[in-house]
Amino acid sequence: MKSLNDIGILGLSNRLKRLSEIIHRQTDEVYKTENINFQARNVPLMQLLNENESMSVTQLAEMLGQTHPAISQMSKKLQQADLLYHQIDGGDERRRMLSITPVGFELMDQLAPVLKDLQIVLGRLLALAGGNIMDNVELLERQLEQKPLVERMSELRRERMINSVEIIHFEKEHSKPFYQLNRAWLEKYFYVEDIDHLVLSEPFERIIEPGGFILMARIMDKIVGTAALIAAKDGQLELSKMAVDPDYQGLGIGEKLVIAAIQQYQAADFKGLFLESNRRLTPAISLYDKVGFKEQKSPYGKSPYSRADIFMVFQEA
Amino acid sequence: MKSLNDIGILGLSNRLKRLSEIIHRQTDEVYKTENINFQARNVPLMQLLNENESMSVTQLAEMLGQTHPAISQMSKKLQQADLLYHQIDGGDERRRMLSITPVGFELMDQLAPVLKDLQIVLGRLLALAGGNIMDNVELLERQLEQKPLVERMSELRRERMINSVEIIHFEKEHSKPFYQLNRAWLEKYFYVEDIDHLVLSEPFERIIEPGGFILMARIMDKIVGTAALIAAKDGQLELSKMAVDPDYQGLGIGEKLVIAAIQQYQAADFKGLFLESNRRLTPAISLYDKVGFKEQKSPYGKSPYSRADIFMVFQEA
């Protein structure tokens, strides 16, 4: 048989089932050689009832980690074999409280030493195997219940995307995505003003030629975000034209763009960095705050953009 | 849900199956979100065929650790879905060599990145769990295949029996088992001589009173073996009346008796220890040899027992 490591983790599931079946078959075999007419799969149920006197179907199902029909069917057979009986619960007439019959107790007594020995034998085997299969199985169950594979997969993708975000400088061929991303952003939150259209349609002429910068965020050849640094009066730079593709929001692309912009500002020879935004855009404002922009009264008076209602200045840490 | 450690190892099997089902269900879910119409349980088969081009049903069954009908039924469905096709093997017309169709390869290509990601996600989970579930599962499978539980159980019993063998001194109530064990032994290998009957029916008078000893092997209140030290001429002791219940042979009871007899001899004040036996009884002879008895020419001449054809003397190590 091929090794599990060769088949890959994906074969694990099949092999777990197989191992389960091997153990079942072999313990059944053990009971048979002891002349005990009983099946391994019923043991945990009987043990629980042996400890707890009487339990309902759903209680048992929950404790054993099986569905209630499974317990229902099992208990039906065990009742036919006269090993269990049930009574309707006085307080709740839906519940069938299952208990062990005298015959059942007799069987359990007969079984007890065998179970004890099996426990020892299997315990030794597990110790040989490193000791923690049980813990591992349990941990896996719990982890998968807590956060299913689908979710873990999308987390992996997200992580991979975040890692593959590149911040690059504007090139001629970025004109179209630059326009589209910013226009979409404006239309979503405000409306496109005349000055927007002017700047957005001629980014090179309006931003870069006057001494500014444009940064683009790229994920695998796809442009997913923009930021611009526009040269303003008095050797100041204005951070503006921040836009991220809605499909790629929540990946921290905005933050990467702002940080890259700040680095660009620091590398170049300017006296200050500011931005104008709108208080409604709380996630953006808190991002700006986080990276070092603090609110101030605008020294320029009213902004040319009617949507601007907050003025922030970058303060070196 | 109850913890596996509470349910005991016997619940392991049920829980392994459950874990297997959880993983299956969740990987199926992943494929579904990727719009891939495929079931997790078929993946290992497809992967094997992807690597190996074409394989027969039994080859696949053997490699995947499943029965051939399982593969047969699986492949039937996969052929209906146009993912596999088969050709009769040229050399052996019984064999159906299975291969992947173009449609199947397309699916595998589509699946490849998802599988890779799943591998990563599951790999992380397993690392979290301690890292060696796969090894553990494999080790358990192998161990159980090599030596099934039934066998391990009887080994445990045997071990326990060996540990519970007690060597005690003869008491009045041991007269009957002493007689029966020795008589059965004689009848099995030789025949009962007159002198045997005399000594066996009056052990106290014939062995202990003249200054000898009788040791009994007891397992949980059951007498299962005997050995006697009979005072002989010249301050010599003779080891004799060695018998072990056939139901308890192979547990090293004979060895325990001999060793206890030697210790008894050393503790008392005698000048030598010898025995007479028969060369046919090779296991006994080799045991005597092992504990320090070496063959010598008998100084007494012919033994009163007609069965005796070897004389051995104990030599201090």
Add this chain to the structure above:
DNA sequence: CGCGACAATGTAATTACTTACGTAAATAAA
């Protein structure tokens, strides 16, 4: 070269679960 043992498959029946669904009791809400 036939002939018995063995091997490669398929099919049927069985099994131990599952999901889906229905019913009745209990509980919460209006």
Add this chain to the structure above:
DNA sequence: TTTATTTACGTAAGTAATTACATTGTCGCG
């Protein structure tokens, strides 16, 4: 108090495996 929702359970149907058995081909041996 009526009504809607939830809970406990059973039954039916489906599924993925298994064992048991049948069929056909291969191979070694007298």
